[in-house]
Amino acid sequence: KQWYQRRVRGMYTVLQNCIDRVNIFQFLDHIEIGLKDVPDIKMLTYLMVLRLIQINPNAVVLKLDNILEPLRDTFNSKLKDICPIGQEVEKVNELKRSAMRTVIGMSKIPEIEKHPSFVEFMKKIRFYKETDNLFKQELQASDSEEMVWEN
Numbered sequence: 001k002q003w004y005q006r007r008v009r010g011m012y013t014v015l016q017n018c019i020d021r022v023n024i025f026q027f028l029d030h031i032e033i034g035l036k037d038v039p040d041i042k043m044l045t046y047l048m049v050l051r052l053i054q055i056n057p058n059a060v061v062l063k064l065d066n067i068l069e070p071l072r073d074t075f076n077s078k079l080k081d082i083c084p085i086g087q088e089v090e091k092v093n094e095l096k097r098s099a100m101r102t103v104i105g106m107s108k109i110p111e112i113e114k115h116p117s118f119v120e121f122m123k124k125i126r127f128y129k130e131t132d133n134l135f136k137q138e139l140q141a142s143d144s145e146e147m148v149w150e151n
Contacts (some may be wrong), residue, residue: 011027011030011034011048012051015048015051024056025059025062025063028052031045031049031063031067031068032063032070033065035070039091039092039095042070042098042099043098046099046102047098048086049067049105049106053105053106057110060109061115067106068121069116071121075096075099077117097134097138100135101138103121103122103125104120104139106118
């Protein structure tokens, strides 16, 4: 686990400092792997997705379905599915908050509302009380006025 955490941190450093020298689609392949890993790795990977949205939103859109699948899994997971016994509830809640911040970041990609998979994903987020409340909390925390994903 520690080896992979160092690798993910290294990927984040590459993303911050020299993304112009990296094949973005190969990089996104590694992002997809991180999105399916343990909670600590997922949270670091969510940060990278947010950064990629700023750097190259079109690449994120091209891999949209592959990114949405693990996000959906995070929101659908129960406490026992996410963390081994003994880990605190707060860690699970932070994972879901981190995932929601990623969703909010994705929602700001220009013309994302033209992608049926994202529109359907957002409908489900807004339909369920737990995820809708989380969406509203994180949206308020981000001080975003750009969101128009109405119920």
